[in-house]
Amino acid sequence: MGLEKEKSETKVLVDHIDGDDGGDLSRSMRPILGWNEKVSRVTEDRDPHGINTELQVGFPDIIGEPPGVRSFDAVWICSHAALELLKYSLYRLLTALLAVPVSFIAGLLFAVTSCINIWLITPLMRSCVMAMSPVKTVWSSWTLLFVEPFFRSTGRCLASLTQIVT
Template sequence: MMKGEDSEEVEIDLEDASGSDEYDNEGEPETLWRAPPALEEEENIHTSTLVEISDTKPLINVRDPRGINDCLKVSFEDVIAEPVSVRSGDRVWIWSNALFEVSRVWAYRIFTVLLAIPVSIFAGLLFAILSCLHIWMVGPCSQCIQIGTRWLQRMWNIVLDIIVRPTLTSAGRCCGGFSIHLAKE
């Protein structure tokens, strides 16, 4: 362990405390071995691993950084909407909203558990095969074709420069003299 300029000494008391000070907070024992965090560390205090891995606190904050699936941000009001003239009871609306959200979340989680790993394996294999084919077959074949048909590319450029470009340029100049004026009658 390296000692830096801002290192602190922490006293660790491992003896049994027989006093009543041990159970101040409703039966929870006081941890004598934990040092109080420094002021800089108080902002970066991490909770236990069990708290970090939970359904309410995501491990990865941004799972769609490019916004690919923005069209799937669906709320209850986007699916079910009652007009002002016809309304169900408030309790029905609240319960249907709650059931919609719960069923949407749990159905997604169940389908994810069932499909995410097989689909990701299939997609990985597919992209690996396509990458291999592109790198080792499509790329070299297209380079061979470009090398073999270099004369054809040059001839096509000459045809475009000699025949097509002057023809289209003169047609553009001829039609450029026309003007159209629209008038309401």
């Protein structure tokens, strides 16, 4: 649990269509921002329970051109690169600014909630259960002495009635 030192060297890959003289650019959906080979390594899974799977958004999830209308290849490539670069750099900037304060607030919130639950709510509920034991005894006695005989006799009286359908 420490600070990771990682190089953030990225490169923009622009491919030409195979067999072309270089006039057209490839419109493939491969990631444009590729990691440098010396930086690329297997990192630990930071979302092992998959709680943020809906945030895995790529360029084709946001922008798509139908075959009938197409922009210039350079516009397509540059917009793809701009989206990936902005998403990458802005996410890094926002996490650098907000991760520690939000984690601090979340930790504070969980600590206060745990403290209230452990030191106030649980003892209060246990005290109520202990204090209600005599009330439970009185209530069950009252029910057995007065309520149950009344409803038992009422049930016997009403059971002798018959319904005549004409």
